[in-house]
């Protein structure tokens with residue numbers, strides 16, 4: 001993340017559709033603030049990550065301080081405040097997957113892609129992150145790539161799976 | 167691609183009388199949509215409930231003896247009766263805790279992916295009991311299939327007049343909304359869940375005031391786990407004597423429970439079983455014992471936050487008091503087998519890395535103590551531990567125990583650590599370097615701040 005404080009260095013315009021979607025989301029709650037996480041997820045879906053300017057833009061729509069939106073954006077692990085790859089690889093690192101050998105998956109990804117946890121490949125294709133138990137413990141180890149969950153993954157099968165994500 | 171939750175339970179024999187949560191599951195694991203759910207008696211309990219007074223519903227759940235299935239085991243009817251009697255407080259919320267991130271927990275996912283209408287019906291009846299006009303399902307963001315299925319079930323239910331205004335002509339209104347999260351285990355703690363639903367950082371809140379008095383947006387709120395809510399329709403539909411006949415003899419808890427075994431067992435899975443079943447039956451008859459070439463070294467009865475037990479403890483009965491007798495908690499009831507190839511020091515290092523990363527950072531003992539335990543465990547794992555390290559770990563176990571931190575995250579983090587040292591102390595001692603003694607505890611402490 002940038003070391004600068006929140007300075008609006010990049011201009012960020014919410015598209016009309018995105019603004020409308022956030023406004024729609026606000027109606028689900030007693031207080032518009034509740035839509036902040038969903039709004040950030042929507043920005044991320046469109047943009048890949050959440051740049052500084054989007055923090056101000058979302059704060060403007062919700063009518064809350066930008067510092068509050070930033071507080072939320074930096075708290076939750078699935079909101080990205082720096083650029084990430086086109087695909088996110090989430091490796092479950094809970095104890096069941098540890099017993100199932102998840103560390104060998106991370107090692108193999110390291111050898112193959114040249115990245116460790118928290119890093120992005122130089123071609124911006126993949127970002128590798130850990131994730132809490134994916135609720136797939138009878139088929140450990142589990143890996144999630146974008147929206148797809150995979151079971152009983154081995155280092156070899158994982159490399160094959162990556163082919164589906166250009 | 168078949169659903170993640172498809173497993174041995176889909177092909178096991180189940181009956182309506184003995185498997186109220188799962189008898190409607192299909193063998194192919196496809197979700198049970200409204201027509202099929204109704205053909206299998208779905209929403210009949212809701213029809214019954216809508217003709218009864220809210221307080222009667224609360225009393226039935228209380229008398230049935232349903233306990234929370236989210237890990238803490240608090241009696242559900244008692245929790246419900248804490249909601250204010252003052253009728254002028256007419257904005258009340260029912261929140262479903264569907265954040266399932268406890269390591270080794272894969273039960274709520276099954277219910278939501280394959281039986282979304284059971285949760286909708288459970289929430290409808292519960293909302294009626296609590297006089298809640300709106301419910302939210304707080305679902306972890308990674309459960310994308312569950313989100314899709316729940317949303318479709320909600321649309322189906324609304325179109326059939328089972329949600330919305332004047333449900334089935336009863337005059338009762340109830341709206342249900344799926345709210346998805348964006349990561350962080352702590353969101354599952356019920357007051358942190360409320361903070362998160364309000365669009366804030368998921369820091370837990372002080373209790374009291376309890377959510378029943380001051381919950382989401384300051385309104386009376388009840389938080390229940392997915393599986394808890396899924397128990398409600400059958401209690402109302404089939405009655406208390408039936409419900410109380412479900413558990414095994416000797417169990418003080420009632421009903422069935424989704425229980426499982428994972429790790430290097432022959433047949434890992436989750437099953438709906440009567441409370442009070444001996445852990446050995448779950449391990450041997452359902453999970454098939456250990457895979458060839460592995461022996462059972464230790465097991466954990468219900469999630470990362472429960473203590474380790476030894477093979478000899480498998481005779482304990484799976485209910486809160488039964489597991490309590492052997493020194494820990496049943497937790498979520500989904501057990502983990504630790505085989506003889508696993509080092510306890512490495513396993514605990516992995517677990518404390520998780521708990522440390524997932525600390526919300528609000529209170530000092532947890533925020534600073536958990537990284538300290540990780541640092542020590544990493545050193546022990548490398549064989550570079552210092553004399554006194556085990557004593558320091560034990561100090562952390564007591565210093566982060568129940569009542570010493572702002573929420574139950576830290577006590578959950580140290581419970582497995584304390585029990586692992588109790589039963590496998592020699593493995594921890596083997597990690598103390600023979601030639602060390604140079605670095606004392608004070609420098610360790612400073613390193614952590616760095």
Ligand SMILES: Cc1cc2nc3c(=O)[nH]c(=O)nc-3n(C[C@H](O)[C@H](O)[C@H](O)COP(=O)(O)O)c2cc1C
Nearest residue numbers: 234235236263265266267354355356390391394574
């Ligand atoms: C750190 C932490 C994480 C928790 N995660 C969950 C969770 O993911 N799902 C859940 O139902 N309960 C979770 N709980 C328990 C909840 O705080 C609460 O007891 C539960 O939702 C109450 O529902 P019940 O009475 O129906 O079990 C967690 C508790 C703690 C301390």
Ligand code: SF4
Nearest residue numbers: 526528529532573575
């Ligand atoms: S115990 Fe840990 S998770 Fe709970 S409030 Fe304190 S810092 Fe946060």
